Amino acid sequence: MTSVPQNDRATWLQGPAAECDLPKPLLRPFRLILLGPPGVGKGTQAELLGKELEACHLSTGDVFRAAARGGYELSPAMAEAIAYMRRGALVPDSIVWKMVQERIACLHCGGGFILDGFPRTLAQAEALKSLLEGEHIPLTAVVCYELSEKEIVARLSGRRTCGQCRSVCHIVDRPPRVADICDRCGGTLFQREDDRPEAIKVRLEAYRESTAPLISFYRDAGMLLRVPAEGSPDDILRRTLNGLQVIQTK
Ligand code: AMP
Numbered sequence: 001m002t003s004v005p006q007n008d009r010a011t012w013l014q015g016p017a018a019e020c021d022l023p024k025p026l027l028r029p030f031r032l033i034l035l036g037p038p039g040v041g042k043g044t045q046a047e048l049l050g051k052e053l054e055a056c057h058l059s060t061g062d063v064f065r066a067a068a069r070g071g072y073e074l075s076p077a078m079a080e081a082i083a084y085m086r087r088g089a090l091v092p093d094s095i096v097w098k099m100v101q102e103r104i105a106c107l108h109c110g111g112g113f114i115l116d117g118f119p120r121t122l123a124q125a126e127a128l129k130s131l132l133e134g135e136h137i138p139l140t141a142v143v144c145y146e147l148s149e150k151e152i153v154a155r156l157s158g159r160r161t162c163g164q165c166r167s168v169c170h171i172v173d174r175p176p177r178v179a180d181i182c183d184r185c186g187g188t189l190f191q192r193e194d195d196r197p198e199a200i201k202v203r204l205e206a207y208r209e210s211t212a213p214l215i216s217f218y219r220d221a222g223m224l225l226r227v228p229a230e231g232s233p234d235d236i237l238r239r240t241l242n243g244l245q246v247i248q249t250k
Pocket of ligand 1 (some may be wrong): 061
């Protein structure tokens with residue numbers, strides 16, 4: 001696997017006032033949306049795909065989590081968004097859309113993008129569609145990861161994140177060498193508030209109700225690439241890259 005220097009995502013994570021060290025524009029940038037239930041591994045795949053395709057991983061959840069970690073004054077809308085996130089509920093469309101619009105430069109990025117966790121409702125998908133069409137930004141594909149609900153609950157409840165470097169492990173599938181300590185940097189591992197059982201239930205319900213309808217929305221638009229999400233992250237990455245190659249050669 002090639003290792004490409006990663007964009008620091010400053011503009012995406014901190015908002016338009018922050019400037020990224022922009023990657024050089026690519027001839028055929030990949031512009032992807034990742035779909036699939038929470039816990040299916042979209043974040044991990046977005047990271048891996050980002051390295052392979054030199055595209056930036058744009059996660060709306062990461063923006064809310066970065067805001068929740070603090071360090072700067074929160075707007076009332078952002079404070080409201082964080083309260084929704086902590087319960088595992090979807091943040092209202094108006095707040096999410098404003099946040100994405102403020103970061104429109106990231107959608108124009110010459111390195112492409114990998115949207116993870118956005119859009120998550122039909123209203124968000126419609127708004128994104130008109131924005132991309134209006135700005136002449138063509139999507140490459142919408143990758144939909146598929147996994148059984150039993151496996152999803154197991155993945156989410158065992159997931160632990162490093163408080164320092166943000167890397168993710170799993171207490172059963174990829175356990176750290178020392179309990180509760182990050183293998184990569186020695187930081188302390190914690191469980192995301194929204195990975196607790198009560199919040200997982202709410203998140204899966206929100207997915208079934210609000211996000212699952214996007215599968216037919218993008219299938220009807222001829223954009224959908226279905227990828228089974230069983231196996232290791234590398235297996236899933238290979239399947240995704242193979243599927244994207246087929247799309248690119250069409
Ligand atoms: P994620 O990391 O994508 O699972 O997002 C974590 C949480 O952030 C979600 O459970 C929601 O509360 C909130 N969130 C992230 N993206 C969106 C979105 N596009 N629409 C609504 N809520 C979102």
